[in-house]
Amino acid sequence: MTQDWVKVIDGEIVARNSEINAINQLIHENPELAYEEYKAHDNFVAALQSLGFEVTSKAYGLDTAFSTEVGSGGRLIIYNAEYDALPGIGHACGHNLIASSSFASFLGVAAALKASGLPGRVRLLGTPAEEGGGGKLKLIAAGAYExxxxxLMVHPGPGHTLSGAIRGVSYVRMLANVKMRVYFTGRESHAAIAPWDGVNALDAVCLSYNAISMLRQQIYPYERIHGVFRTAGDRPNVTPANCCVEYYVRSETRTGAERLWQRVLKCFEGAALATGCEIRTEALNSYADVRPSSSLCKAYLNVMPEGTVAYNEPRDFLAGSTDMGDVCYECPGFHGAFGIGTKDGEANHTKGFAAAAGTPESFERAVECGRGMAKVGWKVLTDDGFAEQMKKEWEQDMKLAAEGK
Structure with a gap:
């Protein structure tokens, strides 16, 4: 990577700061739920077109996805822009910052490609519905990552959990997540006149909840099981006949999450057997574990300001799940993280984190990460030896993943 192209990348991102910030603010101020991100989509498309880019709106069959690409020949790198929010608490996972950082990266690499005339392609992909909707799963199925x-992308997390001068993490593993709805079907009865005629589906829900709570004693520290009651009856004097719960089961790998789900399923089946209910399960959008490319993570570490990014600082800094995990099974992936400051030390998925995601300081941090990702992307496009090493490493990791490791 020559210094000239680094200057082009940095210069373009600085020059386009106002456009990047405008997108950041529009997304943060207009939170939209999964597959409803019409304003984010339209604003992004308009911003890119105003800068002279050709954009495919409603890309890959999704109304709120978009795609724009620059360059020809060579290798292809993709930056992911997320922009969906959470019900009731807005951008409490900071997806406006994810969109901003990826936008910055794309602009920087696109400028370097245009100026250099070198082979290579860079794509900015608008990826809707990360928060439970599995947008990237649909994009994968439609061929968006072929x-x-x-x-590459980068994700904000709770800055107070980082130590010293560290404000970001390069290598971030995230958990695989099996998501299920479970339906219990019993029989209605009048709860006062003839309770003996009823089969109580809410009893099955409560039995399974308690069984799962006990199961948590016998799972690994990194594993997670959590759920909510979707329907639990309508009136106290009618024995509930139809109840539904939704559960997420997480572990370090796809194989581990599926194994843990089978143990959780026994809790549901046992509760159905004990109460006389019927049981039905419905699979939701399950996410694979994030398996970052160590080559990409080390390259990112090398281009960020010295002493500000750790390779893999603390384990639970970003311990959730994401559909970026599935992308890591399609090609070498980077899903770094950076800390933002919340008023009272709140983590993701809180109102405090949503407020912090809208500050100028958080935006500056996101753009700093975007500059780093742009330089890593440029290295992938222009350094044949690095690209080959990265690919071989990923192929070996996919063999391990197939073995459940």
Missing amino acids: GAAAS
């Missing part, structure tokens, strides 16, 4: 040499 032929990609690498895919």
Whole structure:
């Protein structure tokens, strides 16, 4: 990577700061739920077109996805822009910052490609519905990541959990997540006149809840089981006949999450057997574990300001799940993280984190990460030896993943 192209990348991102910030603010101020991100989509498309880019709106069959690409030949890198929010608490996972950082990266690499005339392609992909909707799963199925040499994005997390001068993490593993709805079907009865005629589906829900709570004693520290009651009856004097719960089961790998789900399923089946209910399960959008490319993570570490990014600081800094995990099974992936400051030390998925995601300081941090990702992407496009090493490492990791490791 020559210094000239680094200057082009940095210069373009600085020059386009106002456009990047405008998108950041529009997304943060207009939170939209999964597959309803019409304003974010339209604003992004308009911003890119105003800068002279050709954009495919409603890309890959999704109304709120978009795609724009620059360059020809060579390798392809993809930056992911997320922009969906959470019900009731807005951008409490900071997806406006994810969109901003990826926008910055794309602009920087696109400028370097245009100026250099070198082979290579960079794509900015608008990826809706990360928060439970599995947007990237649909994009994968539609071929959005076919032929990609690498895919990159960066995610905000709770800055107070980082130590010293560290404000970001390069290598971030995230958990695989099996998501299920479970339906219990019993029989209505008048709860006062003839309770003996009823089969109580809410009893099955409560039995399974308590069984799962006990199961948590015998799972690994990194594993997670959590759920909510979707329907639990309508009136106290009618024995509930139809109840539904939704559960997420997480572990370090796809195989581990599926194994843990089978143990959780026995809790549901046992509760159905004990109460006389019927049981039905419905699979939701399950996410694979994030398996970052160590080559990409080390390259990112090398281009960020010295002493500000750790390779893999603390384990639970970003301990959730994301559909970026599935992208890591399609091509080498980077899903770094950076800390933002919340008023009272709140983590993701809180109102405090949503407020912090809208500050100028958080935006500056996101753009700093975007500059780093742009330089890593440029290295993928222009350094044949690095790209080959990255690919071989990923292929070996996919063999381990197939073995459940």
